[in-house]
Amino acid sequence: MSGIKDLAEVISEDADIVIKEFEEKNIPDFSWSEDAPFAFPKVSPECYEAIQRISAAAVRIQRLATPPVNFLHMLHDKCYEIGAIKALMDLGVPYEIFLQNDISYEDLARIVRIDKDLLARYVRLAAAAGFLFEPRPGFVSHNVTSAIFMKDRRTAHALHWGFKEALITASEISESFKMDPTGRNPYCSAWSISHRERGEALETYWQRIERVPEDAKQYQSLMVATAKLEQYSMEHVISCFDWRLVNTVVDCGGCPGHVSMALADRFHHLKFVVQDLPQAVALARKSLPKRYKSRITFEHNDLFKSQRVTADAYFYRWIMHSWPDDLAREIMRAAAKAMNHGAKIFINEMLMDDVDWDCESIEMEARMTDIRMHALHMGRVRSMDEYIALVRTADKRFRFERKHCPPGSLLSVLEFTFIEFPPVDSAGTDGSLTPVQEDYD
Ligand SMILES: C[S@@+](CC[C@H](N)C(=O)[O-])C[C@H]1O[C@@H](n2cnc3c(N)ncnc32)[C@H](O)[C@@H]1O
Numbered sequence: 001m002s003g004i005k006d007l008a009e010v011i012s013e014d015a016d017i018v019i020k021e022f023e024e025k026n027i028p029d030f031s032w033s034e035d036a037p038f039a040f041p042k043v044s045p046e047c048y049e050a051i052q053r054i055s056a057a058a059v060r061i062q063r064l065a066t067p068p069v070n071f072l073h074m075l076h077d078k079c080y081e082i083g084a085i086k087a088l089m090d091l092g093v094p095y096e097i098f099l100q101n102d103i104s105y106e107d108l109a110r111i112v113r114i115d116k117d118l119l120a121r122y123v124r125l126a127a128a129a130g131f132l133f134e135p136r137p138g139f140v141s142h143n144v145t146s147a148i149f150m151k152d153r154r155t156a157h158a159l160h161w162g163f164k165e166a167l168i169t170a171s172e173i174s175e176s177f178k179m180d181p182t183g184r185n186p187y188c189s190a191w192s193i194s195h196r197e198r199g200e201a202l203e204t205y206w207q208r209i210e211r212v213p214e215d216a217k218q219y220q221s222l223m224v225a226t227a228k229l230e231q232y233s234m235e236h237v238i239s240c241f242d243w244r245l246v247n248t249v250v251d252c253g254g255c256p257g258h259v260s261m262a263l264a265d266r267f268h269h270l271k272f273v274v275q276d277l278p279q280a281v282a283l284a285r286k287s288l289p290k291r292y293k294s295r296i297t298f299e300h301n302d303l304f305k306s307q308r309v310t311a312d313a314y315f316y317r318w319i320m321h322s323w324p325d326d327l328a329r330e331i332m333r334a335a336a337k338a339m340n341h342g343a344k345i346f347i348n349e350m351l352m353d354d355v356d357w358d359c360e361s362i363e364m365e366a367r368m369t370d371i372r373m374h375a376l377h378m379g380r381v382r383s384m385d386e387y388i389a390l391v392r393t394a395d396k397r398f399r400f401e402r403k404h405c406p407p408g409s410l411l412s413v414l415e416f417t418f419i420e421f422p423p424v425d426s427a428g429t430d431g432s433l434t435p436v437q438e439d440y441d
Helices: 004-024 045-064 068-091 105-112 116-129 153-170 173-179 190-194 205-211 213-227 234-239 258-266 278-287 325-336 360-377 384-394 435-440
Strands: 248-252 271-276 296-300 313-317 344-349 398-404 412-418
Touching (some): 068 116, 068 153, 153 360, 190 360, 205 213, 213 278, 248 258, 278 296
Parallel strands (some): 248 271, 271 296
Antiparallel strands (some): 398 412
């Protein structure tokens, strides 16, 4: 581990790389003011890596410069930070502040019906934590994060929902360990325990979303909002495969169908069936823009029931990570039921072996996704080999082809082909086994 001075030098050298590129390309400097863009500017891979190194070094410096007990205090106090920001969202505070304006605590307190001094105390903590801003004493305005609530309502609703769910769920992880120490029963997830209604049986996340229409709506917003982030962008799905090679695609667990819409925009010959649970399908049908109607259809299909649609390709984005191994295998077995020789399966997920372990922010994203998936669903983040083993033990007829991980993407795409009659001898392109595959044969 480098010392503070070495880390400071890394930051200084990498800052030079970033500043040089920003100046050359006329990119404005990073800013947290309310009119700053949500997304980072498009930069070269060298500049992107320099930004990642700066962020990693800054995290390490902060850790080195904080005594261990204080560090743990800071960590558990994050719960108050999150609780405070969530409470302000619950009160509707970020919706009551106009962009390019500030408002006095007095006026704001009257609108959201809470004591002025109490409101000011919570806003000041939130602002110190990076949400809202106090431009002058006694007044509050937006910064770049809180401005999202005025600029993009769909993303704001999804974020607000995320704050609520995370806070309740995280507190039940210990109880989930007690109920299912193997971590494989989706009915015993921290989420299920935290959402149990008095006297009612435990239900899974997906059962609840199906039962509560408001949650189903928020969930679809969350998925669409997440797909807007650079590292999860649809551009990576578009570039992961030569989509001219197929005509029909089943978007399994496709939610509002945003993956299909992105592909449909770029490849005009493609037709899609988006499958999901009944409530999700009903919502998606309503929100589908007219221009897609002849090419994208929706239907209810349970991931665990035999697939009925025969298509050239089956796309599973963010499906497998929500399930423990035995259930994930069942999903693959169900898919095989309708597949013809040569059909493709794509698994679009974060892979543990893609993680840059030298970059704290990327490691945290992977570790956090892994734990979030366990806490919500008893799912997990897997490595490429774990996925290949899982798919091939589900059905030997799936042949692993390759992994695509477009630059800048945090998700990979694993491509498999369904081979109806496995070749007897393994010569030639059709029958050849990749080294990884041989390990599982
Ligand atoms: C994490 S979301 C992924 C959505 C979309 N593929 C994306 O990338 O944004 C998982 C989806 O699986 C759907 N789902 C969950 N259980 C299902 C089941 N048993 N059968 C069909 N769909 C299911 C959910 O409704 C949800 O839309």
